[in-house]
Amino acid sequence: MKYLNIVKEQLRAWVAEYYGPDAVLSGVSSLGGHSGVTVGFVVKQVDQPEEDLVLKVPPIGVRPKDNFDVLRQVPLMSVLVDHGIAAPAIRWFSDEIKWFGQPYIVMKRLPGKSLADIFDRNAPRVPNEFGQLFFKAMHELTQIHSIDGMQTLHGWSTPRSLVMEIDHWVSVLQKSSNQAWIREGMELRTLLHKYAPRHWVTGIVHGDFYSNNWLFDEGKLTGVVDWESTTLGPILLDLGWVSMMYDVEAWGPMRKDRMGWHPSPEELIAFYAKSTSIDMSDINWFRALAGYRLACNTAYYFEMHQSGKRHNPAWDVLGESFPFMLERARSMLKT
Numbered sequence: 001m002k003y004l005n006i007v008k009e010q011l012r013a014w015v016a017e018y019y020g021p022d023a024v025l026s027g028v029s030s031l032g033g034h035s036g037v038t039v040g041f042v043v044k045q046v047d048q049p050e051e052d053l054v055l056k057v058p059p060i061g062v063r064p065k066d067n068f069d070v071l072r073q074v075p076l077m078s079v080l081v082d083h084g085i086a087a088p089a090i091r092w093f094s095d096e097i098k099w100f101g102q103p104y105i106v107m108k109r110l111p112g113k114s115l116a117d118i119f120d121r122n123a124p125r126v127p128n129e130f131g132q133l134f135f136k137a138m139h140e141l142t143q144i145h146s147i148d149g150m151q152t153l154h155g156w157s158t159p160r161s162l163v164m165e166i167d168h169w170v171s172v173l174q175k176s177s178n179q180a181w182i183r184e185g186m187e188l189r190t191l192l193h194k195y196a197p198r199h200w201v202t203g204i205v206h207g208d209f210y211s212n213n214w215l216f217d218e219g220k221l222t223g224v225v226d227w228e229s230t231t232l233g234p235i236l237l238d239l240g241w242v243s244m245m246y247d248v249e250a251w252g253p254m255r256k257d258r259m260g261w262h263p264s265p266e267e268l269i270a271f272y273a274k275s276t277s278i279d280m281s282d283i284n285w286f287r288a289l290a291g292y293r294l295a296c297n298t299a300y301y302f303e304m305h306q307s308g309k310r311h312n313p314a315w316d317v318l319g320e321s322f323p324f325m326l327e328r329a330r331s332m333l334k335t
Contacts, residue, residue, distance in 0.1 A: 007039050070093075086221055114215055128261045134211070137224070141239070145235045170186070205231050235278075295322055298318045
């Protein structure tokens with residue numbers, strides 16, 4: 001709450017500069033999420049329609065690098081919006097730090113809201129019928145993957161090969177002091193290299209595609225948000241990721257007893273497969289890659305959470321699930 005009050009004062013000064021001294025700021029609220037600072041707000045001007053906006057800045061004390069570099073989203077969002085993807089349009093952006101202490105972007109806020117946070121143990125249970133909304137999100141994923149990212153985003157980011165994707169997460173894993181977890185993660189890395197597919201399709205990879213990052217309004221998908229982790233790389237990572245997120249066998253007791261209302265991984269994969277000509281024979285390898293990727297992040301951020309440096313109760317759920325993620329990933333490589 002204290003930090004939100006600080007952002008509110010920063011926004012008030014920013015609005016006066018960019019919209020004029022008569023503009024009115026209202027509706028400042030935290031929009032949650034597990035990375036960065038995301039704040040919603042409304043700007044009202046005389047004789048102008050009000051603007052419903054979202055501010056994004058990197059987390060406090062974190063250098064704006066890689067997925068914390070919010071400005072890298074600007075060309076990406078332009079491409080997505082131009083191709084009819086339900087992504088937020090950028091309204092303002094700047095590398096000036098005088099306003100919020102970091103570079104920032106301000107986006108148009110999309111209507112709708114996400115389903116209950118899957119990592120919040122106090123969130124209300126999601127009704128089973130909401131599982132049908134997943135297929136609308138999966139259709140959007142096929143549209144994202146149909147964009148020729150190598151051409152439309154040429155020079156935006158170095159495309160990742162499978163080897164690069166696997167090894168990218170080693171540095172994150174090794175930030176942990178849990179030597180047992182590091183050893184297990186590195187053993188899985190070796191298996192991923194051993195069984196890596198020889199061929200893959202490169203395109204736009206959202207990187208964190210699951211229901212926390214989808215918006216719905218009256219049963220319609222209105223937005224896909226949180227593009228911080230987006231890369232150019234093997235697009236089946238997104239399918240492996242969403243499959244892993246809703247795979248009961250990949251999670252510990254704290255989350256497992258709240259699952260089952262959504263489609264199964266096999267149903268999600270089957271729906272995607274109907275809309276693409278991509279060879280799906282290696283999808284289990286991508287499910288294993290997704291589990292490895294999340295486990296590497298968990299090893300580090302669970303420790304940061306426990307130390308109080310980056311408190312987020314979601315990491316309790318993820319930390320408990322670490323051995324389940326790795327075991328499920330290993331089993332995927334055996335099939």
